[in-house]
Amino acid sequence: MGDLTLTHFLTVSALLFVIGMLGVLTRRNLLIIFMSIELMLNAANLSFVSFARYRNLLSGQVIAFFVITVAAAEVVVGLAIIVAIFRTRATVDVDEITTLRG
Amino acid sequence: MLVRPENLAELNTTPPVQVGLSWLLGIGLFFELASVITTGIVQAQRAQYTPAQIQQMCGVSAQGQAFTLQQAEQFCGGNTQLLGAILYSNFLLPFEVASLVLLVAVIAAIVLGLPERVVLIHEGHTRTISLGHPRGTDLIEAAARAHEPAVAAPDLGKPGDEDVEAVPTAARGRTGVAEEERPPDYDFRTERPKS
Numbered sequence: 596m597g598d599l600t601l602t603h604f605l606t607v608s609a610l611l612f613v614i615g616m617l618g619v620l621t622r623r624n625l626l627i628i629f630m631s632i633e634l635m636l637n638a639a640n641l642s643f644v645s646f647a648r649y650r651n652l653l654s655g656q657v658i659a660f661f662v663i664t665v666a667a668a669e670v671v672v673g674l675a676i677i678v679a680i681f682r683t684r685a686t687v688d689v690d691e692i693t694t695l696r697g
Numbered sequence: 698m699l700v701r702p703e704n705l706a707e708l709n710t711t712p713p714v715q716v717g718l719s720w721l722l723g724i725g726l727f728f729e730l731a732s733v734i735t736t737g738i739v740q741a742q743r744a745q746y747t748p749a750q751i752q753q754m755c756g757v758s759a760q761g762q763a764f765t766l767q768q769a770e771q772f773c774g775g776n777t778q779l780l781g782a783i784l785y786s787n788f789l790l791p792f793e794v795a796s797l798v799l800l801v802a803v804i805a806a807i808v809l810g811l812p813e814r815v816v817l818i819h820e821g822h823t824r825t826i827s828l829g830h831p832r833g834t835d836l837i838e839a840a841a842r843a844h845e846p847a848v849a850a851p852d853l854g855k856p857g858d859e860d861v862e863a864v865p866t867a868a869r870g871r872t873g874v875a876e877e878e879r880p881p882d883y884d885f886r887t888e889r890p891k892s
Contacts (some may be wrong), residue, residue: 597821602734602735603740604724605734606731606734606735609727609731609734610727610732612730613726613730615722615725616719616722616723616726617719617720617723619715619825620715620716620719620722620723621715621719621720623707639705641792649741649743650740650741650742650744651741651743651744651746652744652766652767652788653766653779653780653783656776656780657738657783657784657787657788660752660780660784661788661791661795662816664798664799665795665798666796667799668798668799668801669802670795671802671803671806672802672805672806672809673860675805675806675809675810676809677808678810679810684763
């Protein structure tokens, strides 16, 4: 067993991103889709931090902070939209929410 | 309430074509990423920190030529101190923009989460009632159950009971009484006619 290198971190990041993408593409519940989006954002965070660690820079860690901030804002607005949808339609199934379908 | 295994459509129905396609896409993307990660060669210079940079970052004079990030962190008192110093100097404008983004998000969540309201002008008084809360419908249903003992014991184990009950609640228009059933002297506080 060698040391943890950049490759290991990037592999975990790619795995997390693919799991999140599969969740967004295959699940139909809005809340689970939201969790999957969070998983993809955190995979990007892991990439940022591991590259910053590799290059001895601090900018990557700061960018990860900003990604976390934007993710928090997105979750706040998205959960409010989910609550509004559930109030009017009594469902969070994305297959039944077809109001915006052109 | 929102997530129940028996209500998840993807566990109970046959998956559509998109699910198989997305599994194919996901596995393909992972192998593509893995091949790039394992065979790609990262050619990047590792940053070195001079004493002047350390002096500028956290105001500590260090003796030496060049330092790694770990040594610079030791001079500045740790990773957290260095991150804070950089966040408030080099990234000050993005920091403020992030605070604005959070403020807008909080306001948007409050506006979206407000219950729907109608303002009634009733007997000279202005009242606001919330349409988001099914006021009184639970009492009406409880009274109906009390009059019929056979219906009084609901079987809680059967899934989908809430969906069956949700239909008449929605049809009653959330305030308990449908619009066309309201008499002209309908009292919204007691939810029955005043006569």
